[in-house]
Amino acid sequence: MSIDITQFHQTFFEESFEGLDVMESGLLELDIGAVDSDVINAIFRAAHSIKGGSATFGFTNIATFTHAMETLLDEIRDGNRAVSTEIVDILLQSVDCLRDMITAQRDGEENDQERIDQLQKELDTLLGKEPGKDVSKQHTEDETGVENALPSEWIISFTPQPHLLKTGNDPALLFRELQSLGDLEIEADTGKLPPLAEMDPESCYLSWKLRLRGDAITEEAIREIFSWVEDDCDLEIRNASSEVRGGEKRETEKTEERVGEKGAPPKKPGKKPLTPESSSIRVSIDKVDTLINMVGELVITQSMMGNLDGDFEDFDHARLEQLREGLSLLERNIRELQESVMRIRMLPISFVFSRFPRMVHDLSQKLGKQINFEMSGEQTELDKTVMEKIGDPLVHLVRNSIDHGIEPPEVRRQRGKPEMGSVHLNAFHKGGNIVIEISDDGAGLNKERILEKAREKGLIEEDCQPSEEKIYELLFQPGFSTAETVSDISGRGVGMDVVRRNIRELGGNIDVTSSEGQGTTFTIRLPLTLAILDGQLVRIGRETYIIPLISIIESLLIAPGNINSIASKSEVYKLRDEYIPIVRTHELFGTRADSDNIEEGLLVVIEGDGQKAGLYVDELLGQQQVVIKSLETNYQKVDGISGATILGDGTVALILDVEGLIGMSRRPRGNKAQQEERAVA
Amino acid sequence: MSSVSDSTRLEISSDTQADSSQYLTFLLGGEEYGVDILRVQEIKGWDNVTQIPNTPDYIKGVINLRGAIVPIIDLRQRFNLENTQYGPTTVVIVLKVRNNEKERTVGIVVDAVSDVYNIAGDDMKPPPDFGDIDVEFVNGLATIDDKMVITLNIDELLNTPAIAESAMTTH
Known part of the structure; x- marks a missing residue:
C-alpha cells in the first residue's frame, strides 16, 4: 500500500510559510533584548514543525538548514545563550533564506546554494561547531562590500508587460529617477513594435537595456525605483563591476520586498508567478x-x-x-x-498587518529614525479578496509616513517632540465599512509646498487658491511628490495615485487629514465584502436598477416648486436649506423614463464622493440583498454601472455606480471626456 | 489508465490529420456562417435581455446564464445587415471567445442554426476583399455541397477597441 505523499506538499508549503511568518514576527519581538520564553517557544515550535515536515517529505536541504536554526534556538530557549542583535539578524536572514528554499522547492526551481552555504556556515560558526576562519573572513569581506558599495556599474534589463502604461506607471519617470543615482545610458529595444495600424496606443511594446554607472549605487536603490512596476515587468539587474558580489547581494537585500509577499515569495523578482493570489483559506x-x-x-x-x-x-x-x-x-x-x-471568506486583518513590524524595523534602521510602531484592531475581519489587494497600498502609506512624515530625531528634538516618532496603524468596523487609519505624529503636510509643487507641475492654475481639501486632493495626482530629497524609499510620485486607484477599485476611498507640525492621518474606507450589497430596487422606464442602500440618504416626492434651473440647462432641487443637482439617469443612459415630466416621478437623494445629488426614478420597488456579479467577466466596464445582479425572477438588473453617475452628470453629454479619461487611466 | 493514453493518442492523430475541424453553421440573412464547434458552449432560445446603457446597438444587453452575466450580440446588426424581427427559429449561440488573453462567454443572436460540417484546412479559401462587411471577422470561405460557408473569427466579435470606436461614432 503506498500513499501519494505529494498530495500533502501544498499543505506543507502553506504551513511552512505561516510558520515562517510566526518566526519572523517572534524574532522581531525578541529584538528588544529580554527573552520572553513564550516568544522563543513559539519560534522554536515553528522551526521544529518545518524541520519535521521537510524531513518527512524528503526535502533534506531544508531539514538540515532548519536543524541548525533549531539548535541555535534551542540553546536560547534553555538559557545557554544570550540573545544578541547579531543572532537575531542571522536568524532573520535564515528565515528569508528558508522562505526562498521552500519557494524554490514548491516551484521546482534551483536553490541559491551559495547563499544557503554561507548562512549555514554562519549558523555553524555561532554554534561553535566549525570555527572556520576563512569563512568569517569571507563574511567580513562581503560586509564591507555591501556597506561601502564601491564605484559600481549596473546593467538593468527592463522588459515591461504591455499593460504597464495602463497601471499608471511611466517608464520615463523611472529613468529620470535612475538618472539621479548616476550616469545612465538607455538603449530601447523596438523589436516588438507592431505596425502602426495594429498598435494599441495604451500598450507598451518597448523594452530597455540600461547601463547605470556611479558611486555607491546599491542594488536595493535600483530595485526601489522599480518596486511599483515590479509586478508588471521582467526586471533583471546585474552588477557589471563585480558579478559575484552583486548576485549574492541581490539575495540578501531582497528582504524587504519579500516581506510584502505573504505566502508566495518569488525566487527571482523577474520571474514572478503570474497568479499568486488564488490559494486555500484557513477557516476557524x-x-x-x-x-x-x-x-x-x-x-x-x-x-x-x-x-x-x-x-x-x-x-x-x-x-x-x-x-x-x-x-x-x-x-x-x-x-x-x-x-x-x-x-x-473573512479573515482578520492581522494577515496584512503582520508584515509591518519587520518593514518598520528595517526602514527605521536604514533611515536612522526612531519609530514606535503601534497596531490596533488586528482582529478586524475583512474579505480575503479585499485583503489581498489592500496590502501594497498600505505598505506604501506606511513607508510614506516613516520616510516623509516622521522627522529625524534631531529635528524632532528642536520642535520639542519626543525623539521617538510614532506611527499608528488602526483598523475598525464602521457601518458597513472597514476603516483603516495610518497616522503619524510627524511634520504634517505642508500646504504651501504642495501648492507650489502643483503650480510647478502645472497641475493647477497660478492664481488658484484651492480649499484645504482640494490641496490634499493634489497629493493623489499622478507624478506628484513633495519630498525635498527623493529617497529610495519614497518620494518618486509614482505612488499615491496608484494607491488611490487600487483602493477605488475595491470600492473604497481614501482621505487625508493633517495639521502642520502635528502629524498626518490617512483614512481608508473599504466595503466589508465585495460580494453582497444591500440594495434599493428602482424602476426607470422599462428597466430595473439597483442603488446601493448605503449611498441613499432619502427618497422624496418631487415638489414642483422646488425645482430650479441654472442657465436653463442644469437642474437643481431645493432640499430644505441646500440645492442639489438633479440627475436624470435615463438621459445619461439614453433610455426612456415613464414621462418626460419630472414632477411625476420620485427623487432619490444619494451621496457619493462627498457630493449629494438627486436621482430621478419612476418608481421605488423593494429593498433586498443582492449578490454582485461583474460585468467585466464577459463584457467590459460600463460608465455609471458598477455591476449586475440576478433578481428573484431570473432577470439581470444593473447596479448603479453612484459616484460614477454624479461624475457623468457633471460632464457634458457625450462620451468624449470619459473616453479620454479612460485612455489616461 | 490505458483509456487515458488512448484518448490522448486519438487527439494527437486527429491533430496531425490535415487539420480538419468541425464547424457549427447558422443562417443569417440567407447566408450560411460557420463557427468552430469547440467554441460553442450551448444554443438557447431568444429571451428578453437587460439593456446596457451607452453601448452600440448591436449589443442587445445581458442575460443571466445560470448565474453568469453574459452579453448578447445581434450578429445582423454587427454586420450591418438589415434588421428582421426575431421569430421562432431565432436562437442565441453561446460562444467562448478569447480576447486580450482573457476568455469570455458571449451570446450571438442568429436567424437559425443550420448544420455541423467537417471542413478540412485545404478546403478553406481566404476571403476576397469585400468592402462592405468587415473582413476582420471572416476567417475564410469553404464550399460544402455547392454551398458557400463563411467561417467567422469570433474572437474579434467582442473586440473591445472596436466597441469603443463604434460607441464613439454612434453618439
Missing part, C-alpha cells in the same frame, strides 16, 4: 460549527414545513398560519446561513 473551527448548526436548523424548518404537506383538501386557517411562520423561519435561517458563509 467555530465558523464551520456555526455553519453546521445553521444547516441543522434548516433541516428542522424543512421537516416542520413537511408536516404541513399532505391533505390539501382541508387546508384551513391554522395551517396557513403555520406555513407563514415556517416561511419566515426559513427566511431567517437562510439569511443567517448566508452571513456565516460570507464570514468564511
Whole structure:
C-alpha cells in the first residue's frame, strides 16, 4: 500500500510559510533584548514543525538548514545563550533564506546554494561547531562590500508587460529617477513594435537595456525605483563591476520586498508567478460549527414545513398560519446561513498587518529614525479578496509616513517632540465599512509646498487658491511628490495615485487629514465584502436598477416648486436649506423614463464622493440583498454601472455606480471626456 | 489508465490529420456562417435581455446564464445587415471567445442554426476583399455541397477597441 505523499506538499508549503511568518514576527519581538520564553517557544515550535515536515517529505536541504536554526534556538530557549542583535539578524536572514528554499522547492526551481552555504556556515560558526576562519573572513569581506558599495556599474534589463502604461506607471519617470543615482545610458529595444495600424496606443511594446554607472549605487536603490512596476515587468539587474558580489547581494537585500509577499515569495523578482493570489483559506473551527448548526436548523424548518404537506383538501386557517411562520423561519435561517458563509471568506486583518513590524524595523534602521510602531484592531475581519489587494497600498502609506512624515530625531528634538516618532496603524468596523487609519505624529503636510509643487507641475492654475481639501486632493495626482530629497524609499510620485486607484477599485476611498507640525492621518474606507450589497430596487422606464442602500440618504416626492434651473440647462432641487443637482439617469443612459415630466416621478437623494445629488426614478420597488456579479467577466466596464445582479425572477438588473453617475452628470453629454479619461487611466 | 493514453493518442492523430475541424453553421440573412464547434458552449432560445446603457446597438444587453452575466450580440446588426424581427427559429449561440488573453462567454443572436460540417484546412479559401462587411471577422470561405460557408473569427466579435470606436461614432 503506498500513499501519494505529494498530495500533502501544498499543505506543507502553506504551513511552512505561516510558520515562517510566526518566526519572523517572534524574532522581531525578541529584538528588544529580554527573552520572553513564550516568544522563543513559539519560534522554536515553528522551526521544529518545518524541520519535521521537510524531513518527512524528503526535502533534506531544508531539514538540515532548519536543524541548525533549531539548535541555535534551542540553546536560547534553555538559557545557554544570550540573545544578541547579531543572532537575531542571522536568524532573520535564515528565515528569508528558508522562505526562498521552500519557494524554490514548491516551484521546482534551483536553490541559491551559495547563499544557503554561507548562512549555514554562519549558523555553524555561532554554534561553535566549525570555527572556520576563512569563512568569517569571507563574511567580513562581503560586509564591507555591501556597506561601502564601491564605484559600481549596473546593467538593468527592463522588459515591461504591455499593460504597464495602463497601471499608471511611466517608464520615463523611472529613468529620470535612475538618472539621479548616476550616469545612465538607455538603449530601447523596438523589436516588438507592431505596425502602426495594429498598435494599441495604451500598450507598451518597448523594452530597455540600461547601463547605470556611479558611486555607491546599491542594488536595493535600483530595485526601489522599480518596486511599483515590479509586478508588471521582467526586471533583471546585474552588477557589471563585480558579478559575484552583486548576485549574492541581490539575495540578501531582497528582504524587504519579500516581506510584502505573504505566502508566495518569488525566487527571482523577474520571474514572478503570474497568479499568486488564488490559494486555500484557513477557516476557524467555530465558523464551520456555526455553519453546521445553521444547516441543522434548516433541516428542522424543512421537516416542520413537511408536516404541513399532505391533505390539501382541508387546508384551513391554522395551517396557513403555520406555513407563514415556517416561511419566515426559513427566511431567517437562510439569511443567517448566508452571513456565516460570507464570514468564511473573512479573515482578520492581522494577515496584512503582520508584515509591518519587520518593514518598520528595517526602514527605521536604514533611515536612522526612531519609530514606535503601534497596531490596533488586528482582529478586524475583512474579505480575503479585499485583503489581498489592500496590502501594497498600505505598505506604501506606511513607508510614506516613516520616510516623509516622521522627522529625524534631531529635528524632532528642536520642535520639542519626543525623539521617538510614532506611527499608528488602526483598523475598525464602521457601518458597513472597514476603516483603516495610518497616522503619524510627524511634520504634517505642508500646504504651501504642495501648492507650489502643483503650480510647478502645472497641475493647477497660478492664481488658484484651492480649499484645504482640494490641496490634499493634489497629493493623489499622478507624478506628484513633495519630498525635498527623493529617497529610495519614497518620494518618486509614482505612488499615491496608484494607491488611490487600487483602493477605488475595491470600492473604497481614501482621505487625508493633517495639521502642520502635528502629524498626518490617512483614512481608508473599504466595503466589508465585495460580494453582497444591500440594495434599493428602482424602476426607470422599462428597466430595473439597483442603488446601493448605503449611498441613499432619502427618497422624496418631487415638489414642483422646488425645482430650479441654472442657465436653463442644469437642474437643481431645493432640499430644505441646500440645492442639489438633479440627475436624470435615463438621459445619461439614453433610455426612456415613464414621462418626460419630472414632477411625476420620485427623487432619490444619494451621496457619493462627498457630493449629494438627486436621482430621478419612476418608481421605488423593494429593498433586498443582492449578490454582485461583474460585468467585466464577459463584457467590459460600463460608465455609471458598477455591476449586475440576478433578481428573484431570473432577470439581470444593473447596479448603479453612484459616484460614477454624479461624475457623468457633471460632464457634458457625450462620451468624449470619459473616453479620454479612460485612455489616461 | 490505458483509456487515458488512448484518448490522448486519438487527439494527437486527429491533430496531425490535415487539420480538419468541425464547424457549427447558422443562417443569417440567407447566408450560411460557420463557427468552430469547440467554441460553442450551448444554443438557447431568444429571451428578453437587460439593456446596457451607452453601448452600440448591436449589443442587445445581458442575460443571466445560470448565474453568469453574459452579453448578447445581434450578429445582423454587427454586420450591418438589415434588421428582421426575431421569430421562432431565432436562437442565441453561446460562444467562448478569447480576447486580450482573457476568455469570455458571449451570446450571438442568429436567424437559425443550420448544420455541423467537417471542413478540412485545404478546403478553406481566404476571403476576397469585400468592402462592405468587415473582413476582420471572416476567417475564410469553404464550399460544402455547392454551398458557400463563411467561417467567422469570433474572437474579434467582442473586440473591445472596436466597441469603443463604434460607441464613439454612434453618439
